[in-house]
Amino acid sequence: MLRWIPALTLTLFLAPVAAGLIGTLLPSVGLMPVLGGTTLTLAAWRELAEWPGIGTSIRLSLTTGLAATAISLIIVFACCATCHGTRLFGTLRRLISPLLSVPHVAVAIGFAYLISPSGWIVRTISPWATGWDLPPDLATAPDQYGLTYIAALVVKEVPFLLLMTIAALGQTRAAETLSVSRSLGYGPATAWLKTVLPLVYPQIRLPVLAVLAFSTSAVDVALILAPSNPPPLAPLVLRWFNDPDLTRHFLAAAGASLQLAVVIVAVAIWYLLERVVVRAGRRWATGGDRGRWGGIGRRTSIGATTIVIFMGFMSLHGMAIWSLARRWRYPDVLPSEWTLGNWARQADSLAWPVWTTVSVGVAAALIALALVLGCLENEKRYGLQPTTRMLWLLYTPLLVPQVAFLFGGQVLLSWVGFAGTWPALVWSHLLFVLPYIFLSLTDPFRKLDERYIRSALCLGASPTRTFWQVKMPMLLRPVLVSLAVGFAVSVSQYLPTVFAGGGRYVTLTTEAVTLAAGADRRVVGVYVFLQAALPFVAFVIALGLPAWLYRDRRALRVAP
Amino acid sequence: MDRRRFRQAAFGAAVFVVGLISDIGIYPASADEAWNNVVASAKGQEVFWNAWGGDERINAYIAWVGDRVSAQYGVKLRHVKLSDTAEAVRKVLAEKAAGRNDGGSVDLIWINGENFKAMKGQKLLHGPFAKTLPNFSFVDVEDKPTTILDFTVPVDGYESPWGMAKLVFMYDTARLKTPPQSITGFLEFAKSNPSRFTYPAPPDFIGTTFLKQALYELTPTPDVLQKPAGDNFDAVTAPLWKFLEDMRPHQWRSGRSFPKNGPAQRQLLDDGEVEIAISFHPADASSAIANGLLPKTARTFVLDRGTIGNTHFVAIPFNARSKEGATVVANFLLSPEAQAHKQNPQIWGDDTVLAMGRLSPKDRELFDSLPRGVATLPPDKLGATLPEPHPSWMTRIEKSWLQQYGQ
Numbered sequence: 025m026l027r028w029i030p031a032l033t034l035t036l037f038l039a040p041v042a043a044g045l046i047g048t049l050l051p052s053v054g055l056m057p058v059l060g061g062t063t064l065t066l067a068a069w070r071e072l073a074e075w076p077g078i079g080t081s082i083r084l085s086l087t088t089g090l091a092a093t094a095i096s097l098i099i100v101f102a103c104c105a106t107c108h109g110t111r112l113f114g115t116l117r118r119l120i121s122p123l124l125s126v127p128h129v130a131v132a133i134g135f136a137y138l139i140s141p142s143g144w145i146v147r148t149i150s151p152w153a154t155g156w157d158l159p160p161d162l163a164t165a166p167d168q169y170g171l172t173y174i175a176a177l178v179v180k181e182v183p184f185l186l187l188m189t190i191a192a193l194g195q196t197r198a199a200e201t202l203s204v205s206r207s208l209g210y211g212p213a214t215a216w217l218k219t220v221l222p223l224v225y226p227q228i229r230l231p232v233l234a235v236l237a238f239s240t241s242a243v244d245v246a247l248i249l250a251p252s253n254p255p256p257l258a259p260l261v262l263r264w265f266n267d268p269d270l271t272r273h274f275l276a277a278a279g280a281s282l283q284l285a286v287v288i289v290a291v292a293i294w295y296l297l298e299r300v301v302v303r304a305g306r307r308w309a310t311g312g313d314r315g316r317w318g319g320i321g322r323r324t325s326i327g328a329t330t331i332v333i334f335m336g337f338m339s340l341h342g343m344a345i346w347s348l349a350r351r352w353r354y355p356d357v358l359p360s361e362w363t364l365g366n367w368a369r370q371a372d373s374l375a376w377p378v379w380t381t382v383s384v385g386v387a388a389a390l391i392a393l394a395l396v397l398g399c400l401e402n403e404k405r406y407g408l409q410p411t412t413r414m415l416w417l418l419y420t421p422l423l424v425p426q427v428a429f430l431f432g433g434q435v436l437l438s439w440v441g442f443a444g445t446w447p448a449l450v451w452s453h454l455l456f457v458l459p460y461i462f463l464s465l466t467d468p469f470r471k472l473d474e475r476y477i478r479s480a481l482c483l484g485a486s487p488t489r490t491f492w493q494v495k496m497p498m499l500l501r502p503v504l505v506s507l508a509v510g511f512a513v514s515v516s517q518y519l520p521t522v523f524a525g526g527g528r529y530v531t532l533t534t535e536a537v538t539l540a541a542g543a544d545r546r547v548v549g550v551y552v553f554l555q556a557a558l559p560f561v562a563f564v565i566a567l568g569l570p571a572w573l574y575r576d577r578r579a580l581r582v583a584p
Numbered sequence: 585m586d587r588r589r590f591r592q593a594a595f596g597a598a599v600f601v602v603g604l605i606s607d608i609g610i611y612p613a614s615a616d617e618a619w620n621n622v623v624a625s626a627k628g629q630e631v632f633w634n635a636w637g638g639d640e641r642i643n644a645y646i647a648w649v650g651d652r653v654s655a656q657y658g659v660k661l662r663h664v665k666l667s668d669t670a671e672a673v674r675k676v677l678a679e680k681a682a683g684r685n686d687g688g689s690v691d692l693i694w695i696n697g698e699n700f701k702a703m704k705g706q707k708l709l710h711g712p713f714a715k716t717l718p719n720f721s722f723v724d725v726e727d728k729p730t731t732i733l734d735f736t737v738p739v740d741g742y743e744s745p746w747g748m749a750k751l752v753f754m755y756d757t758a759r760l761k762t763p764p765q766s767i768t769g770f771l772e773f774a775k776s777n778p779s780r781f782t783y784p785a786p787p788d789f790i791g792t793t794f795l796k797q798a799l800y801e802l803t804p805t806p807d808v809l810q811k812p813a814g815d816n817f818d819a820v821t822a823p824l825w826k827f828l829e830d831m832r833p834h835q836w837r838s839g840r841s842f843p844k845n846g847p848a849q850r851q852l853l854d855d856g857e858v859e860i861a862i863s864f865h866p867a868d869a870s871s872a873i874a875n876g877l878l879p880k881t882a883r884t885f886v887l888d889r890g891t892i893g894n895t896h897f898v899a900i901p902f903n904a905r906s907k908e909g910a911t912v913v914a915n916f917l918l919s920p921e922a923q924a925h926k927q928n929p930q931i932w933g934d935d936t937v938l939a940m941g942r943l944s945p946k947d948r949e950l951f952d953s954l955p956r957g958v959a960t961l962p963p964d965k966l967g968a969t970l971p972e973p974h975p976s977w978m979t980r981i982e983k984s985w986l987q988q989y990g991q
Binding site (some may be wrong): 535 | 632637638640644647662664668671673677678683684699779785836840845846852857876877879990
């Protein structure tokens with residue numbers, strides 16, 4: 025049974041991606057019998073090439089994706105280089121962790137309000153400092169070049185990349201390397217950049233590529249913050265997909281395939297950039313410069329990280345206040361009338377999306393956990409060596425743009441009459457939940473002291489009993505944390521819910537995106553707040569439960 | 585003889601009884617009975633109502649409807665919030681293409697105009713059902729002809745009327761003293777108040793209606809709008825495109841971006857980014873004030889030559905899974921209770937489709953007792969109602985607009 029789990033996992037996991045891609049590629053060359061497409065034709069690609077503004081859309085996808093990834097990575101490395109090992113680093117890390125679990129959409133909606141011309145930032149400085157009695161006519165959110173969009177992506181990606189970097193640092197001999205280079209007279213930041221960065225980067229390359237793929241093909245954040253005429257490619261594909269003219273389906277399929285190509289191009293550009301940086305960096309690293317700009321660099325990077333954290337929190341904070349506002353007009357810094365009515369009125373409408381969000385999130389996280397534990401236990405018992413290739417497979421759903429395979433996946437789901445069902449929804453979320461659960465659980469599982477298990481086996485316990493009675497209790501905290509991570513990932517999913525849910529299932533995230541288009545900011549505030557709160561509650565349970573269960577087991581308690 | 589007579593009598597009685605029984609089976613049951621069957625089958629059904637979800641007050645009203653039909657009929661109503669009704673049309677169309685002729689994912693659609701024409705034309709609708717609804721008898725088909733003629737297309741019972749809409753404009757008297765009175769007035773307003781005017785981006789229905797309203801006033805031959813658009817499209821709409829091009833540089837964000845829909849523009853009015861918002865509900869401003877969405881100084885205005893009015897409906901797709909449930913909901917929407925609640929400016933402020941004369945005194949009282957709302961124009965100030973152009977105009981205007989401004 026156990027031996028089959030890795031194969032089962034990969035099938036459950038990769039088959040839909042592969043099938044989805046095929047289901048996207050075939051219609052793009054005219055093959056879709058349901059819509060009368062039975063002959064091979066490139067008509068859809070021609071239509072795509074002639075679509076007004078398609079060039080701008082592609083360029084927007086590429087530039088925003090590459091810029092968001094590069095800026096996030098630079099901030100993360102600058103922060104690590106200048107603060108690694110200091111007490112401030114711990115503080116920044118603790119502050120930034122909660123942002124990781126917040127769905128992208130929640131940040132994007134809050135961010136849009138924060139920086140709009142009549143938004144919170146302008147309100148705090150108007151009219152006394154700016155003289156703006158009325159909001160200025162500035163296109164900020166969204167702006168023409170996608171700068172706001174990039175900024176919102178950076179706010180969300182910096183926490184992720186920072187935590188991945190910290191995890192990678194734990195796997196390298198960073199401290200020793202640093203002290204050797206420091207003793208050779210290198211400044212702290214220079215030492216980090218010259219000696220630790222080359223060790224860390226290969227370890228976080230996959231997460232970086234996942235960030236790049238996401239930023240180049242995001243739909244939900246783009247719907248809220250990206251320019252809309254023309255939009256980046258991914259929201260444009262969704263627009264075609266929703267077009268009542270069914271022949272647009274072929275165009276949408278071609279667009280979705282093009283999106284895959286765009287991501288591949290983005291990755292290729294990234295590889296080139298890596299080469300350039302490596303070549304220049306090697307000369308710099310071996311050039312002997314001990315570093316002079318440490319002080320300024322430190323202040324700048326702490327400043328940038330603080331701005332990211334601040335923007336992230338203020339985005340959510342602004343929407344939380346909106347959910348309690350009755351009247352909040354420009355240029356009031358805070359609402360002039362407060363109320364609990366927004367929450368009371370929404371109670372009924374919230375029940376359905378909250379239930380879907382929670383049930384799908386919990387189910388997907390539990391199934392993913394079972395599969396991951398099965399794989400890891402299998403690996404341990406049969407002494408298998410995990411390979412990098414395996415890790416790449418796991419990352420597949422995060423590297424392939426969602427729109428490219430979910431599109432075809434939906435076609436196949438409808439074909440087998442499975443679309444718009446709860447299991448289909450759970451499955452679609454599983455694809456994205458599983459890699460994250462795997463990432464967060466692998467290390468603690470593999471690092472668990474083998475001697476405990478040996479002792480249990482020597483005492484005559486079966487492997488199964490050892491698993492349940494020794495491993496699980498000892499791993500309770502990482503297991504629960506990984507569940508919370510998985511739940512948070514599920515809560516944030518937009519496109520999988522739209523495609524697999526077929527309009528019969530809505531979650532807080534899909535509702536928030538729909539409502540953000542126009543409806544009442546006070547109500548959107550309620551949705552954004554809940555969206556951010558649910559994963560947070562999951563993490564509180566994940567950290568609190570073991571602490572409470574093991575309150576009288578000193579060795580199982582975690583150092584605070 | 586006696587025995588034979590008895591047999592004959594017995595035979596006669598038997599025939600009578602059998603006939604009586606078969607009467608029930610063979611002949612169409614009375615309307616009441618048919619309706620009772622619908623209500624009985626509806627019980628326990630889950631109805632997925634695909635309805636535009638851009639306005640929170642409307643969403644709240646739909647949630648209220650859900651409570652009421654759940655309590656009265658045991659129907660579970662799910663509001664699938666759309667950003668464009670075309671999404672629901674697409675879903676049903678895709679299901680038909682895939683051969684899914686029952687168990688479809690859409691049970692009820694909030695619809696009118698070009699989407700109705702498209703669905704009716706492609707036989708995507710269940711029906712005719714509207715006239716089987718007991719509450720349909722209250723509908724004012726004589727004085728509100730748009731309840732049976734939707735954008736010049738005969739309804740034929742394939743959709744059931746829900747509410748009356750009329751284009752109005754909202755502004756804040758604290759900032760704007762004299763609003764424009766005509767479409768050309770908007771251009772002058774925009775020129776003298778740079779970046780203080782905009783309209784929602786089509787295909788949002790408020791944005792499209794604003795374009796049609798402009799077309800009405802600008803074209804020298806508004807009568808042709810009642811017939812399908814043909815080769816005359818370019819000639820008839822030329823003044824409209826010139827008007828939009830003249831206006832563009834003076835618009836909010838220099839006409840480079842547009843609010844996504846009506847409520848988004850109303851938010852801009854409240855934020856002070858623009859001076860005018862557009863709505864389809866004459867009581868919208870009052871309702872927005874009551875709900876804390878606009879300042880107390882907000883008021884409504886209309887245009888001298890009248891504004892476009894129409895009726896919005898609900899329809900049931902041909903492959904709906906819960907047809908009976910959807911029918912029951914459609915009937916409830918026509919009840920005096922639901923219609924009066926909807927017309928209340930504290931709730932939504934959408935005008936009723938019912939004829940007051942057909943209601944019982946008690947039901948009429950529900951409407952008479954409604955407040956008109958401080959920012960709502962009295963009926964005699966609301967101006968003439970212009971009929972909707974044929975849907976083909978809307979479809980083509982949308983397309984041209986998207987080509988010029990959308991990409």
